[in-house]
Amino acid sequence: MFEVNGTYANRKGEYTVLEINPPKMRVRYTEDGSEAELKIELQARIWENIAVEYEARAASRSARAAKRSAVAAANHYIKVISVPAMDEMNFPGWPERIVMAPPEDGEITLQSGDRLIFYALETQTFFAVATITGESKSANPKEFFFTVPADKAEFFPIDIDAVSSKLDKGADIDSVELESQPRFKRLRLEAEAFYPINEDDFELLAEALTEVAEEEEDEEDDEDDFEEDDE
Structure with missing residues (x-):
């Protein structure tokens, strides 16, 4: 699931994967530049949940945009x-x-x-x-x-x-x-x-x-x- 240089997120914020050494990976948080060793299995579950939330918000934004477009048209x-x-x-x-x-x-x-x-x-x-x-x-x-x-x-x-x-x-x-x-x-x-x-x-x-x-x-x-x- 995770790739080096890939960008993901957990409840603390967005991060970039620096190294993958199962069962952990080293990441750097975008906001403050701090680094951390995280458990891959746990972060995978967190990322899946966040991805679902992202998709739901994106769908909601698309629906609102479509509605505004329909009203405008x-x-x-x-x-x-x-x-x-x-x-x-x-x-x-x-x-x-x-x-x-x-x-x-x-x-x-x-x-x-x-x-x-x-x-x-x-x-x-x-x-x-x-x-x-x-x-x-x-x-x-x-x-x-x-x-x-x-x-x-x-x-x-x-x-x-x-x-x-x-x-x-x-x-x-x-x-x-x-x-x-x-x-x-x-x-x-x-x-x-x-x-x-x-x-x-x-x-x-x-x-x-x-x-x-x-x-x-x-x-x-x-x-x-x-x-x-x-x-």
Whole structure:
């Protein structure tokens, strides 16, 4: 396991192997230059444990770096939907927590990690924040009640980060100003379309919707407390 001039470590610190004379070896510690005679068998066990710890820390750093990279590479979109029955949160893809990808010949290309703000045409409100959590899968849109002239489309899984309980209780279009889409409320919006926004606008909308969701939770808690008092 050990080699002369090889660098290893124990609980005291990092060291370089100077000589190997089984069952011991002479080493020099990197930090203070001191030398010591160490038992090879014991140091082998210590080094194996430390190596496992090093690998775990390296894996953790890699995972954090990958996560930061994914966040940095994430795109942000407003996802427009149409819900004729405004009192129901039941539109294509919502129960299954999926979104249909835009046409391949378009300018928008979705990927895992992208962030979405859902906007309802009928109520003109932003009502949900979501994150695409995986790769796309092909399916027939009719399986999810999408009414598009296609037999196959790509669908991405999503997680809902915040949502208003009802469409008309979301963030009203007139209550926000979008730097990256200043003419958004005057656009001829289409259902199932994606409109790119910058990260600042996304955070603005996400914060507004998170506040809406928290206020609704507080109202529900107050109602529960009131009912308990009546009893």
